[in-house]
Amino acid sequence: MATMVSTQADIGRVSQFLYEEAALLDQRRWFDWMDLFAEGAMYWAPLTPDQPDPINHVSLFYEDAMMREVRARRLEEQRAWSQQPLVQAARIVGNIRLGEPEQDGEILVRSTFIMAESRIPFHRQIAGFYTHRLVEREGRFLIAQKRVDIIDSEGVHGNFEGFL
């Protein structure tokens, strides 16, 4: 069904959506977060900044709904040893800009994020860029694709357990 979407989308509404999304992740509300995705949507964190595609090259994350759900379920398992103590995170999302949509009916949103992550006693900072492709359905935004490019994607990493 055709919906009302345009690049003129209210930047305030889009920003609010990104803030709410970040808050769901900070609060470890994985299942509510997954509800933000449109059908068939992918969550993708390339390994290299210029990575042409997610299927001929390895990625830090390349997950469909099924694999997102496996991750969410694992994080809540009682015997997820690496979640004792829990990994906690706090994100700031900013520099939100609307871009030229690649596909009709989509809103392209670019933003920058900084995320502090702690698993006591360890602490690290993760920073990078979000690229959201949003669609509007029945008056609410849904994520058609979320791409995360962290600035040191090709570095040596500890685990990324939750979603970025």
Add this chain to the structure above:
Amino acid sequence: MAIDLNNIGALVEEDQVHKAVYTDADVFDLEMDRIFGHAWVYVGHESQIPNTGDYHQALIGRESVVLIRGEDGKAHVLYNRCPHKGAALVVNPCGNAGRFLRCPFHGWNFRCDGRLLSVPAREGYEDTRLDTRDPQYSVKRVARYASYRGFVFASLAEDGPSLEEFLGGISLSIDNFCDRAPEGEVEVSGGVFRVRQRSNWKIFFENLNDTSHPMVTHESSVNAARAKYKSLPEGSEMPFQLHIIEGNGEPYDFWGALEMVAYDHGHSYMGAIFMPPTDRISLEHQASLEAVHGAEKAREILAVQRHNSVIYPSCSPHTSFQQLRVIRPISVNETMVEIYTFRLKGTSDEFYQRSVAYANIVNSPSSNVMPDDIEVYARCQEGLQTDGGDWVSHHREAGREKAEGDGRYTAGGLSELPMRNQFRAWAGYMTKEA
């Protein structure tokens, strides 16, 4: 307990090892000299440096080295050090040096095989003791390097067994890796993951063939994958992505029935844990091998079914998913593991893309499987530093392995033979004076 470095052999017994092998910084330093200063260590794959000047950085113990394609078309392994003032010549993990290696400090230039090419304002060295023909003013080459079917290994020691003698029977894992390619060759492709572990390098090596940990360590990802599968429509086939996670939940009998084989020098492998797949992509692969070799030889190649192989002390190929893990000790309690994915020359894009998917699920820093491994390794590193005990047990099925007489030692699938075998090699290196 203070460790007597002159009696290092006392740290290893047939069925147990002293905790100091994992936690003592002096022992680590000695390993760098005596193990990584002698063994053949995997450096990189020839396909990573196809053209003159292409390079790939690697670590051999503490030594930063560069695998580089010379003007002579050969792969060379050089110390990453300018012979003038000592500056590192390359800093990127990989790249192309151009027509020659140029030091960014004073502009000394070297051929890609390391030989000195030119020194600016050369007249300043006239009548000095510096003779530009003296090899000490060329980039130093590592003592020995050799390629086994494209896999380049190097040894910092002038003497010792040849690469083929060193590999012994485990070379079949590399052969099978390549033979699965219809063209008989493989190439690195699609990026490399680098993962940090807060634990000693040997803990990871032991885990590669540790069959009694998956059902315990990986309970969280096994449960998550099984729960997801249950939510799929009744009668669904388990998707590949869930299958490779859920497989860790197999009971002890399953692992006990696997093949477990060890060789001298610390090498070993365990039998495959996933049945030879019979889906369209796999059948096409089989057909392409049959087209080249005939049905019988193709069957022979595919009948070699191995999960992780251990090439001690530097790497672990996984032949049926076309990947190689490279293990680099950083300090006594930190290890870096690199994961390379390979394309089998002559196979379809789809076939390769399945290897990429496997690496994403199992080896990415975001893997749902690996964090629990890395966590238990770190817990060992932590617990071993307490005074709660001095010895680490490797007793499972000790003394029950069989020497087959052809260089192979075989045991039950749950045996800790691979760990005992690694420490037999470890003690061999460590008790030999440099």
